[in-house]
Amino acid sequence: MPELPEVETVSKGLKLKIVGKKISKYQQFRKNLRWPIPTYIKEIIEGTVVKSIGRRGKFLLINLDVDYTIIIHLGMSGRLLIYNSFDKDRKPSIENEMGIFIHTIVKLGKHDHIKFDFDDGSQMVFNDVRRFGAIDLIRSEKLVFHKWLSKLGPEPLSNNFSPQVLQKKIENKKCSIKVAILDQGIVSGVGNIYACEALWEAKISPFKICSKLTDRDCYSLVRELRNVLKKAIDSGGSSLKDFKATGGELGYFQNLFSVYSREKLKCKRKSCKGKIKRQVQSGRSTFFCINCQS
Ligand SMILES: [Zn+2]
Numbered sequence: 597m598p599e600l601p602e603v604e605t606v607s608k609g610l611k612l613k614i615v616g617k618k619i620s621k622y623q624q625f626r627k628n629l630r631w632p633i634p635t636y637i638k639e640i641i642e643g644t645v646v647k648s649i650g651r652r653g654k655f656l657l658i659n660l661d662v663d664y665t666i667i668i669h670l671g672m673s674g675r676l677l678i679y680n681s682f683d684k685d686r687k688p689s690i691e692n693e694m695g696i697f698i699h700t701i702v703k704l705g706k707h708d709h710i711k712f713d714f715d716d717g718s719q720m721v722f723n724d725v726r727r728f729g730a731i732d733l734i735r736s737e738k739l740v741f742h743k744w745l746s747k748l749g750p751e752p753l754s755n756n757f758s759p760q761v762l763q764k765k766i767e768n769k770k771c772s773i774k775v776a777i778l779d780q781g782i783v784s785g786v787g788n789i790y791a792c793e794a795l796w797e798a799k800i801s802p803f804k805i806c807s808k809l810t811d812r813d814c815y816s817l818v819r820e821l822r823n824v825l826k827k828a829i830d831s832g833g834s835s836l837k838d839f840k841a842t843g844g845e846l847g848y849f850q851n852l853f854s855v856y857s858r859e860k861l862k863c864k865r866k867s868c869k870g871k872i873k874r875q876v877q878s879g880r881s882t883f884f885c886i887n888c889q890s
Contacts, residue, residue, distance in 0.1 A: 597671075597673075597787055598674070599787035599790055600651075600653065600654060600784075600785030600786065600787075600790070601790070601828035602670075603653075603655070603670065604651055607650065607656055609676075610656070613678045613718070614712075615648060615649060617646055617714040617716060618645045618646075618714060619642060619643070619645075619660075619712055619715075620643070620713050620715045621712070622637060622638045622641055622711070622712055623713075625708065629671070629724060629728070630727065630728050631730050634733060637731070637733045640662070641664065644662045644664070645661040646661075647661045652784065653784030653785040655668065655744060656668040656669075656676075657739070664735055664736060665735075666731065666733050667731065667732045668730070669730040669744070670724070671724060671726065671728030673724055673728070673729075674723070674728070675723045675724070676721070676723075677720065678720050679719040679721070680718050704721070707724060708721045708722070708723050710722035710731065747780075748781065748784040749765070749779075749781050750783060750784065751785065752784070752785060752786060752822060753826065759817075759818045760814075762817065762818055763809070763814045767806070768807060769805075769806035770806070771805070772802060772805060773800060774802035777791050777795075777821070786825075788856075788880045790824050792855050792882060792883045793853060793854055793856055794817060795820075795884065796855040796884060796889060797820035797824060797854065798813070798817045798819070800813055801890055802889070803882075827852075831852065856883050857883065863887060865885070870885040870887025870888055872884065
């Protein structure tokens with residue numbers, strides 16, 4: 597499931613590929629993804645130009661010149677596939693360094709649900725096998741009030757997030773710290789993988805109750821959350837097998853996980869002789885070292 601770094605990677609791909617282009621045609625091929633796809637999208641966005649690309653938490657924001665913003669959530673398996681118009685040979689999927697297909701789409705696939713055609717002949721397709729993705733459109737000035745965005749907590753890489761902010765948000769919570777940092781209202785964009793990684797880096801047990809976290813814990817956790825997210829952004833986002841960033845499979849960062857998906861393997865911390873354990877916590881797999889995360 598794409599988390600903040602993966603969505604950031606997709607937004608970087610879109611900045612390179614679709615900013616400045618006019619949307620000449622918009623088509624949707626089903627009524628709903630996770631939620632109904634609004635039918636008014638077509639009449640508002642056709643003929644508009646993509647002004648800029650943003651991100652809030654795990655949401656992609658496509659800002660249009662008419663002061664509307666398209667909001668896209670990739671859900672579990674959503675992908676935005678960019679097809680360039682200039683390859684007349686229609687070669688099989690050749691990807692450039694951003695993982696973007698460089699041929700024109702020949703035929704829509706079963707899981708291609710939405711298609712944007714741009715005036716230069718290129719196309720963007722929203723493909724989503726599991727259909728947990730979502731799309732909506734809102735006036736840009738009302739973006740912060742949108743129901744998907746209005747309750748989001750601070751961006752972890754911004755100055756709005758700090759050890760003090762985290763502490764304030766969790767000090768009275770009775771849940772575990774792992775569950776808390778997955779709560780998008782406490783901090784936005786963090787999912788299961790980077791929550792496990794940051795807690796391991798900070799040597800904090802994922803099961804520690806929020807109200808028991810010390811000042812030092814909060815300080816370490818905020819620092820390590822930022823570090824793991826930045827590292828993943830630098831690596832172009834991680835990849836699970838069903839996630840592709842704007843077309844390309846980004847399979848490399850998962851080799852760099854310190855704790856995630858490493859059940860029964862030796863802890864990667866040099867000074868530690870522990871083994872990694874997996875335990876289901878609120879329905880999600882938590883990976884942790886019993887030895888150094890106590
Ligand atoms: Zn360890």
